[in-house]
Amino acid sequence: MTSARSHYNIPGDIMFVEERQSLILEELHEKGKVRVKELSERFQVSEDLIRKDLTALEEKGQLKKAYGGAVMVKENVHRKIAAQRKHVHTAEKQRIAEKAMSMIQDGDIIFLDISTVNIELAKLLNNGTKKITIVTNMLDVMNLLVKSDMSVIFIGGELDYGRDGFIGSLAMEMVKNFRFDKAFMGVVGVDVHENAVMTYMANDGMMKKAIIKRSRNSYMMCEEEKFTQLGNYTYAELEDFTGVITNQQPAKDVCKAFAEHDLQLYYA
Template structure:
């Protein structure tokens, strides 16, 4: 087996399991442990994994990009594709929750151009401002404690109001998703607790996330993957990731 082929298989195993061990790889490929360590070193140099004692784990990034304003101009093409897919999940007469998420800003823009009667509930200021001009949408804005960086309201007051509401569907953002830990992350605990309230108040909850979010982490785990019925991405997940999320009985749209 060529070196490149072996290293490709190592990455496939890592994506599937989240962790690989030098000893197991040595036996699997019938090469020395020193040879495997060299493979891992080469892959780490290309930022494809992170070496740990006895093996390697997936390389995950925490961007600490806290301000919504900083995220609005990133991955715009991908967000538009995700928003278009999400729009198809909304039916006339639905009551939907749009979370603090720059993908949801794109979804709100699409709703403006669609003549569909819908009840929109949101805690994000940008979404409120956009949909104030929607002739067919009934808008409810969730107040609370201003999260200036997130451009919306979170905290106890917001949570208390969400507790009293019911959504046909909630469209949620995430700063990171770890399929091996069954974890969906945001940055702040207060934001995470508000997000979880929205998920719990919805008949159907969807994660709207670019594929790269599957290699990113946040600071607060606000939900498990099996709290959602689907994750909406701009393109299909890798074969390994798609296989893994099926274990949580959720779809990739």
């Protein structure tokens, strides 16, 4: 069967419109963005024709037109409590947690914030033998570690929107008294083109920002799909983190953005 890529040698005006648009989407998913000028040269058609293709694809909800080209459509993730998310993509979260576990050393003081991936990491820590101190503001994590031999410190304050853990001014005041070796942070969405790391709510974002400020090394913990999702509040930029831990290698444009911001990529 002939690969779709072989059509790149065929002038775009000879192709069916659907074929050309399919190839445009294929390149978009591979690179994260496409440019009108480059597509025009590749398919040997006018830039106006490419713009019409992009408009048609945007009307179908398959991309978003941007200056000079188009980018992928990002899902706007609505607020969900951890109880609704903890059983979603469990295998991916476990792989991320295993990678994070390998980065923790005896003697570390680590922070586990409100994140369903951190539930999986807490399970591994609970069954392990690492001699560390864990600080957390997430109720599920605390409940898992309540009988642990490790030193566990719980941050109190105001219950968050989903009643998953504590945030607010009192919690942030407590965090200011610590210095963490590593912080493992939850992420709702990451927009590498806008240099934005997002969560659901502003008060959760402010708490995350305070944790990052008190951490020598901060790591995003997120499934690969989070790079095509949006949250409601930007709490950090890429360069605020030491690295990102995900379940598989992201798209080329995402990897490029991480490298440009000196962000170390770890994936299972």
